[in-house]
Amino acid sequence: MKRLFSGALLTMVAASSMLVACSNNSATPSTTPGGANTAPTAAPQEKVKLTMGSWRTEDAEAYTKIIAEFKKNNPNIDIEFKPIKNTEYNTALNTGLQSGNGPDIIHLRPYAAGAALADAGYLEPLTSVKGMDVFSKDTLLAATGTDGKVYGVPTVFSSTQVFYNKKIFQKYNLTEPKTWDELLKTADTLKSNKVTPFAFGSKEGWILSLTQGTLAPSVYGTDFIKKILAGEANFKSPEYVSSIKMLKDMTPYFPDNYVGIGMDDMRNMFVSEQAAMMVMGDWEYAVMKKTNPDLQMDVFPVPPMKADGKATVTTWVDGSFSVNAKSAHKAEALKFMEFLTTKEFGALAVNELQKPSTIPGVAANDPLVAKIAKNADTISTPYASVVYFNAGNPTTKSTLENSIQGMYLNKLTPEQVTEEVQKSADTWFKPKK
Amino acid sequence: MNNFAKSTWWKKGAVHLFPVPALAVYILFVIYPILSAFGYSFYDWKGHTRGEFVGLGNFVSLFTKEPFNHLFWNAFGHNLYYFAVEMAVQNVIAFVLAYLVYSKLKGSNFLKMAYFLPRLLSVIVVGFLWKLMLNPNNGIVNVLLKKIGLVSWAKPWLGDPTYALTSITLVNSWFGIGFSMLIFLAGLHAISTEVIEAARLDGVKGLRLIRSIILPMMSQSLIIITVFTFIHAFEAFELIYAMEGSQGEPYNSTDTLAVFFYRIAFGGSSGGDSVALGLGSALAVVLFFIIATISALFLYFTRNQSAQ
Numbered sequence: 036m037k038r039l040f041s042g043a044l045l046t047m048v049a050a051s052s053m054l055v056a057c058s059n060n061s062a063t064p065s066t067t068p069g070g071a072n073t074a075p076t077a078a079p080q081e082k083v084k085l086t087m088g089s090w091r092t093e094d095a096e097a098y099t100k101i102i103a104e105f106k107k108n109n110p111n112i113d114i115e116f117k118p119i120k121n122t123e124y125n126t127a128l129n130t131g132l133q134s135g136n137g138p139d140i141i142h143l144r145p146y147a148a149g150a151a152l153a154d155a156g157y158l159e160p161l162t163s164v165k166g167m168d169v170f171s172k173d174t175l176l177a178a179t180g181t182d183g184k185v186y187g188v189p190t191v192f193s194s195t196q197v198f199y200n201k202k203i204f205q206k207y208n209l210t211e212p213k214t215w216d217e218l219l220k221t222a223d224t225l226k227s228n229k230v231t232p233f234a235f236g237s238k239e240g241w242i243l244s245l246t247q248g249t250l251a252p253s254v255y256g257t258d259f260i261k262k263i264l265a266g267e268a269n270f271k272s273p274e275y276v277s278s279i280k281m282l283k284d285m286t287p288y289f290p291d292n293y294v295g296i297g298m299d300d301m302r303n304m305f306v307s308e309q310a311a312m313m314v315m316g317d318w319e320y321a322v323m324k325k326t327n328p329d330l331q332m333d334v335f336p337v338p339p340m341k342a343d344g345k346a347t348v349t350t351w352v353d354g355s356f357s358v359n360a361k362s363a364h365k366a367e368a369l370k371f372m373e374f375l376t377t378k379e380f381g382a383l384a385v386n387e388l389q390k391p392s393t394i395p396g397v398a399a400n401d402p403l404v405a406k407i408a409k410n411a412d413t414i415s416t417p418y419a420s421v422v423y424f425n426a427g428n429p430t431t432k433s434t435l436e437n438s439i440q441g442m443y444l445n446k447l448t449p450e451q452v453t454e455e456v457q458k459s460a461d462t463w464f465k466p467k468k
Numbered sequence: 469m470n471n472f473a474k475s476t477w478w479k480k481g482a483v484h485l486f487p488v489p490a491l492a493v494y495i496l497f498v499i500y501p502i503l504s505a506f507g508y509s510f511y512d513w514k515g516h517t518r519g520e521f522v523g524l525g526n527f528v529s530l531f532t533k534e535p536f537n538h539l540f541w542n543a544f545g546h547n548l549y550y551f552a553v554e555m556a557v558q559n560v561i562a563f564v565l566a567y568l569v570y571s572k573l574k575g576s577n578f579l580k581m582a583y584f585l586p587r588l589l590s591v592i593v594v595g596f597l598w599k600l601m602l603n604p605n606n607g608i609v610n611v612l613l614k615k616i617g618l619v620s621w622a623k624p625w626l627g628d629p630t631y632a633l634t635s636i637t638l639v640n641s642w643f644g645i646g647f648s649m650l651i652f653l654a655g656l657h658a659i660s661t662e663v664i665e666a667a668r669l670d671g672v673k674g675l676r677l678i679r680s681i682i683l684p685m686m687s688q689s690l691i692i693i694t695v696f697t698f699i700h701a702f703e704a705f706e707l708i709y710a711m712e713g714s715q716g717e718p719y720n721s722t723d724t725l726a727v728f729f730y731r732i733a734f735g736g737s738s739g740g741d742s743v744a745l746g747l748g749s750a751l752a753v754v755l756f757f758i759i760a761t762i763s764a765l766f767l768y769f770t771r772n773q774s775a776q
Contacts, residue, residue: 151514238627240715292604294718300603361513428732428744429535433715440719444629458534 042457090124097387139362145177153180159358168378177352187355191390200332211335230289234310236296240436251278266466270457279449351418434459513746526750551701558641562648584646595710629721655689
């Protein structure tokens, strides 16, 4: 009897939980675009409170200023900035959206991850927002769904370039290299003076795709990735193979035991002035300044192969803001979207968030941030692994990282690396003929 | 009233009511999550939408689709290696230490504490401490090796796939010795002293005593240790995460099943990568069955033990 009872109970629980786990919860989104943007009327309107989700807990102060700026023209709209830790943001947001709430204004991950939310119908298309024309098509790609509609306003770029130590460069009479050969000569000079040329380590995968994404455009040219997208070339093309070979050829300029070195060690080497250069993203600037306030650092773009070529920095959109399709105050949230396309916001982004703004032509107060922002504005190449090839399972980006790691451990040749990457891309990538 | 108190059906019924609150909590927080993981493993689940029903598709890809199939067996092999090192290094040393303490060595109480000390640290702390000590260029291990002239011995312990997993398993053994030692010590103390005295009078000494008398008499704790070690080895995650991160670095050489699961279920560290929670759930189910099977065998064996 007892056994029967517990058996029945278990079956019941199993059945019900299966039902819950499998109950259909895909939201049917409203396909009508949000409320028309009525200009603010003079009549006093009732106060509305919006919530704004984000993964940038460290930017709470900056967003307070941004929201204050927005309120100057929209006194009836309150916005509460509610960030969640970076690594847990996606999970929390997904749970919120599934249960039909979530913040009114959503901080959207760029490219594939953001498009997935748009495709699932959680986001409001921004077809009616004024001012979206300031962004280039490449920039808007970060918040475009597979239906071709734009679902978010891109706010800031991340940008990768070469950081260098001014003091060490002065000591050995070195200047910012203008060609690839000069860069190698610079590295040789440093090496002969017992200074590690590049703070670099291959222990952490993301460093490898970042380094490849930064340096490779100089090898295969800034138009090569477009050829891959159009199906005129692929990862096994000689241009791409030579970009991977270049990474292998840089090994003499890396620190001892670089296969065992991760980001923390790299940062330590650079801020303690043991290494003179580091290929790195702009976000490390603030961290390094904090770690060693006396460090005299500067940046230069990756020099071209030939003197008549173009130097490049590599950029991608770091995030966008979107409107929750289920928000009770869509019209007000869309107002904020409009504000995000203005120069006022661009200036705040550059000076408060200390990142290159997506809005062209805004200047920063900090000279180094200004330099990074100007390069991102004028001579940038999209970070191909993140912008175009971060899909598949495992992603083509992580396959590239893993294979380059294998190459540095002498398990794969550069040709084999490109074969692995191609194999991964073949599982999902279709060129747009 | 009297009749009521005597009526046994009421008592029997009430007895069934008492566990209900506890059972409800258990069902909500243990049974339900486990079953929903089973449920999710049949879907192409991406985290924000449930995706399509794929039946056993996730299990099929896990065992037949590149690169998952070879990554799965790669990780499985690492779990076995983890188990082997824990058995061969941690438990053998732990037994020797337990035997020394048991043999009334001077200061054995102090030694008991000393051996158990690492266990008092959090796994994450241990991971970071050793990560610093094993740093290829300025970690104390390599600095000392270079000092005494063994320059070629100074390897990137955590960065070279040849040594990475071994380094981690040895740190893990260093961490676990104290725990195994205590279990062994309890087992040794449980052996009746008369038996050992009798054996000694018959002239049994040293290794022979250990092999023929002590080990058979503490078979219970040997089984417990073996099973604990197995479960621990197949759940290995925290230490690897602290020392290497979640990507199975370097070059998939420190992937265990749990690390591999973390990677496919939660993608990259910044959450920007694709997640495959359905596939991850399928792997979790497989891992669950591996551990459940072993635990069942263990229960079966120990039941036989006590019946003897």
